[in-house]
Amino acid sequence: MLGVLLVTAPFDRGRYTVGYLFRQVARVTVTLNPLWRFRTGGQMPPDPRRPYVVVSNHESFVDILLISHLPWEMKWLSKAELFRVPVLGWLMHLAGDIPVKRGFGASAAEAMARGREVLARRVSVMIFPEGTRSTAAELLPFKDGAFRLAIDAGVPMLPIAVHGTATALRKHDWRVSRSKAAVRVLQPVETAGLSAADIPALKAQVRRMILAARDELAVELG
Template identity: 70%
Template sequence: MMALLRLATLGDPGRYWVGYLFRAISRVVAASNPLWRFTYTGAVPADPRRPYVVVSNHESFADILLISHLPWEMKWLSKAELFRIPVMGWLMHLAGDVPVKRGVGPSAIEAMARCRQILSRRVSVMIFPEGTRSPTADLLPFKDGAFHLAIDAGVPILPLALHGTATALPKHDWRFARSTAIVEVLDPIETAGLTPADVPALKERVRGTIVEARNRLARQLA
């Protein structure tokens, strides 16, 4: 495994292009499912190497496949259990995604340090600030980590809103179902001049923006 990692990342120390290829594979996987119709909308960042902390609501495991349709590379902060799934977990390691053990403080600190390093290499980081998939149509409260990271690194927040994946692959159920799902890229929110004291207000502003857009997408797909 380690030999494969070294071979795959030669000449690509930030694993940008390895990750880009992995997301392309994810798009192919989604497109090959005849029950799913996944797409995206909104203004794609003009510079794919301008780093953002990208945040989204979280409906389903299929969110990963939907968001992978976006045409730029970002590294994912994901629960450590996913990295132990055969093939998928190996590809996540190759792509340079960041594992975190939920509820383990030192793991979260180490993961955020890795995220700051990724941002310094001009690569975006993708985080689900709810921390887990919502079991209902309502968004869970957002955690602070993504917003502290953006302020600390001095990069904007890029919100995404998605809808439709909850029916594609429901929580605690691995049976595929027919689904039309969409992810919308929303306007970036600057963090310049903000301090940790601004995290609660920033967090609620971003959450409100995502809720409003998600509700609009739900009406659009109804």
């Protein structure tokens, strides 16, 4: 990946290519695991270089592996601790992912500024608006950051829903279990003309979309 970065850096300031190659590691990991059966669905964006703020519910660490099967590159807003994990953290840095320290306002502001830079380079940003993995059936409250970023940058939201990963790798338990899981890409939600005052309504709309799609996936997966 370092070689790819050095070759592509002069004409790929958004690190789209090196990031996309990094996500292929996730695909290989899933392919090599006989316990997991993952699939993707929904309406994929026709232009992979049109930037979106992509948001999803969050069931498991394995969500990252599942969502990485989608056919376009996104820079992930991830907790800073992951960037200190050997190999994984190094690859995330190379890919151009965005670290954020929980509970530090300055770190969150810096992450949002990085997010705007990424979007300006025509690369999407991926955020879990719940902020952490949920162990309950109900979605956790959505935080404002992703929605504020989309409005400030003037780009659409792209909701996606995941289901089934909670059984693949449970929170606080690194034992891998059998799982059927799916991710579905939903309709984009435009933010043109919106302001900070519209964030509550935008959050509610996107949350309803994700919840409905997640429940549909639960029925389909059985």
